[in-house]
Amino acid sequence: MKKTPINELLDIKYPIIMAPMFLVTNTKMMIEALNSDIAACVPALNYRTDEQLRTAIQEIRANTTSKGLGINLIVNKSNIKMKQQLKTCAELGVDFIITSLGSPKDVIEQCKPKGIKVFCDVVEEKYAKKVEELGADALIAVNCNAGGHAGKLTPEEIIPLLNKHCSIPVISAGGVGTKDGINKIMNLGAAGLSIGSPFIACEEAHISEEYKQACVDYGKEDIVFTTKISGTPCTVINTPYVQKTGTTQNWLEKLMSKNKKIKKWVKMITYFKGMKSVEKAAFSSTYKTIWCAGPSIEHTKEILSTKEIIKRLTT
Ligand SMILES: Cc1cc2nc3c(=O)[nH]c(=O)nc-3n(C[C@H](O)[C@H](O)[C@H](O)COP(=O)(O)O)c2cc1C
Structure with missing residues (x-):
């Protein structure tokens, strides 16, 4: 897999992020992913209290030397815990933050001086330009094949569009569950990929076996x-x-x-x-x-460990 600015930004072998997934991503999955040479990001909201978020960040740090530890912050009004979550991330010095559903202004202002990188979910060019102006380090281009709240544009549309109008790296999110799929997206000009749904059916997730099996069967x-x-x-x-x-x-x-x-x-x-x-x-x-779940569960044929899923995606 070719090297991109994302390898350097996060000091990782593969320019891939295990994407944040509400209710699914957990501490164990984070540790396994970080020890498999990719970056990983967990929603702060997956921890009910500030104490639990702190403990999780400390536990992840204690179990890996990776510099790809990310936390996802929902930055709109629905997240009443945002201020405290941001304070904790800044204080404990996570490696990067992915912001979604709102303005990343406060996050960028607090994280930049501490060297914490900020990546922002975007679905269109106008908003991408705005977050670049605010000082974002990379864009997460959420396309129409993504799991969760998908964008409207295809990867073929959004990746070249953002590369044309912005100068920070474009990380593609949505629809990829194989190594060939990763290569195809990189060839469109993506500097990396944020991959979610293929990790739902992993052994370490604390979700029900029925949910995991559904990702295999559907x-x-x-x-x-x-x-x-x-x-x-x-x-x-x-x-x-x-x-x-x-x-x-x-x-x-x-x-x-x-x-x-x-x-x-x-x-x-x-x-x-x-x-x-x-x-x-x-x-x-x-x-x-x-x-x-997103359409990329198409490639989920069995429940595997996080490590095995990463191996399948990268080798
Ligand atoms: C079950 C699930 C939960 C998600 N939860 C979040 C979330 O809490 N925050 C967020 O920014 N994105 C969330 N996403 C979107 C992912 O971070 C990522 O953009 C998406 O999974 C990429 O598409 P893919 O599933 O095809 O890989 C979620 C996606 C899924 C499938």
Whole structure:
């Protein structure tokens, strides 16, 4: 695999990041990935308290010499813990932060002086230019094949577009689950890849066996977008439960979310209800199977260790 500025920025052998995944990525997966010559990033929100986040960062540090330890911060208003999470990351000196769903201004201001790199999720050129101006170190170009909140553009569109208009490295996120896929994306001009869904079915994840097995049994044709979880389209596996309950909000929810006086509260309730159901489905056996995953589960044929998945992707 060719060397890019990302190898140097994070001092890693392969310019690949195990992408942050809400509820899925954990401390053990981080350690295994970092000791397999790639970088890795965990959502701060996967730790309920500041104490747990601190302990996790310290545990990861104690078990690896890698300089590819990343934390993902949701930087919009929904994340009421953001200030404290950022303070902890800056204090303990993580290697990089991935910001999503908002302005990275505060993160960049606090992290730059400490040498912590900041990478920002972007889905379009306008926002990419903005975060570059603010001082971001790299762009995470989230394309239309990504798991979670996908972008609108194909990798063939977004990677050259961002390379043309920005001068910081472009890391591609979305749709890749093989070594050939990685090479194809690198040939489009990406300086690296952020890969999520292929790691859901890993031995170290603390999610239910049913969720992992679903990533083995279902493929890219089975991924659909739903607005039922957070109001914003998110990719899920089209299980019989999802087929039965639908992927759009019902007429009452839609009506209420348009009402000026109550829409803020309706959004919040939708979000919290959605998060609770996703959490329940991720960790326990339930017939309410709402499992978040992207089309790249197409290449997941068995449950493997994190190390084996990385080996499959890189050699
Ligand atoms: C189950 C799941 C949870 C995710 N959670 C987050 C998250 O908490 N924060 C974030 O920035 N991106 C999140 N993402 C998006 C990933 O970081 C990454 O952009 C995406 O997985 C790339 O597409 P891929 O799944 O095809 O590799 C999530 C994706 C999945 C599949």
